[in-house]
Amino acid sequence: MAGGPDRVQELLPVGDALHHPGVHRSGAGDGAGRIRKEEGAMMKKDMFVIGMDGGGTKTHAVIVDHHGTVMAEHTLGPSNFQIIGVEKAADVLHELVRLCCESAECAPKHVAAVVCGLTGAGRPGDQKRMAEGLKAYAAAKKTVLKSVLVESDARIALEGAFNGAPGIILIAGTGSIAFGKDAKGTVHRVGGWGRVLGDEGSGYFLGRLGLTAVTRELDGRGEKTALTKMLASKYGLKDQTSIINAVYKENFDVASVAPLVLEAASRKDAEAHAIVEFAVMELTEHVKTLSQRLTVKSAKNVRSKLPLSFIGGLIANTTILSSMLQQHIAVNIPAVQVTAPMSSPAYGAALMGMRTR
Template sequence: MSFLIGIDGGGTKTHAVLTDLQGEKLFECFAGPSNFLILGTAKVSETILELIDSCSNYLNFSYGDISAVLLGTTGAGRRSDAGLLENDFQSFLQKKNISIKNFRVESDARIALEGAFSGKPGSILIAGTGSIMFGKDKAGNVHRVGGFGRFIGDEGSGYSIGKKALTAIAKSFDGRGEKTILSELISENFGISSSEKLITEVYKNNFDIASPTPLVLLAAEIGDKTAVEIIDSETDELILHIIAMNKMICEEVMSIAFIGGILSSKNFYSDLFTKKIKEQIPNCRVKPPDYPPEYGAVLMAQEYLKTN
């Protein structure tokens, strides 16, 4: 019997699913993070092999029974970076006298897109700590909007929301901006109650810029003007993502799935954003993903075997 292994690699955990060649799920397992641009390819190679071994031990099969392993992970958006991990993992296996054929690396967003629409045309909008949008047209072409990172992009993301909240609080502290309940919430939850403390936390203690985002949502829910303005501005940015993608894929009906906690859970942000979509992009239809990203990796592994 032959097997496929699809892997969803993230910054905090990595999720693998074992299937037969038809995609029937047989087993799943988890391991640590797999962002190789941060952890290095050697550490991530150990994690990948750990997951493969967990799968093979479960059904007692050999490495030779694996037809393909496809990993979608953070940091693999550029083919050069993905190829680096592919080559280093094969070198890692050679040192252990292990042979696994057809190991492929793709981006985490790419496998999420394939899983969300079962390999068919559609678009995903990811808004977590960062933001990016991918769409696939009827011809199979994949288009991208956003994803320029925290320095020049990530509009509509937790990072962008958190940064704007901290900027508003800084202005409130020294009288350049309006008073906002965000100042109280930040003080209560993070102990930041002065300009000096804010500067220390951000520039010395590596404060997580995205971490105030839930507080911004809470403040917006109770009507804080500053928080509402931040959410209004950030949802407008994501609307621009969809409008741009809509022009690229040229579909009569644009199907879109949300990935990431800010959009996929019900809150002030997601409610306002959904309302704006209905008003401004009437041909857009929001739907839940068909399958999770790790199964999207299985679908891509199946497609890879057909063409290689």
């Protein structure tokens, strides 16, 4: 989440890697990403919804029928309007609408809602600006879009992870944030304050503490750590001058040091391992806080565990951090159960659209 709390796109899983309910692919290796319609499904006018998940590198879209069955999906380039601008983002989103409708053999006027979960769309003002931009772009192209909703990419990830049911997602990549949805449908948030005020347990957090461990060793204030040699080997940062110049003058990617910290921790480096333990404690606190809110605000006699999904390269993949985190949560927060996301963020966006029809 470098640059602020809204940047979560890079933390999310790839849509195609996740299950979509009712999906039947037309064949492996289909470059267009087409999915043949489920046999017997009846297409009805105004009963389609398109969900999109867009960020700085790509935008994934799905179109579903009134049953929530995915009729088709497509992927195009970036749609982070905070970087490429509203018009260029609208061009990508509009083209995805066209492709989805073409594959599903329907017209855009038969799409009841288009829901876009986008990087940088965490604030209402930005959501409105992008939604109005897409509507205006579509109108200029003589495309009828009945309803356009723009949400944050984290919000649609929450919907997709549990197919609209209650649960918690913990996101940890460059930045960190957690979202939870209770039985009443209320969404709660913990973290996401950005690297200056928060992002505990994130890649930036690990990288910063890793750099600090190196500076302490170089000063003679701290213990020896393998990170010092690793930093010098990978980046050529081996003394006070080179480190200060890189961090303060050359816009050094602090989060890029996180993999070095994880590698050193895996090799039993005491300083690196302590940093990972600290990250585990901080991320666990995110989950604990949300689980308490959701438990209190849900039914009193909750028998089943609250599902929790990890999202983001640091914890969605198998690393020393994800392993330690899962173990720590299992022991300290028995009310939750770590599970894999059920569906993609794009499908989560489509689910939100189905509720707004």
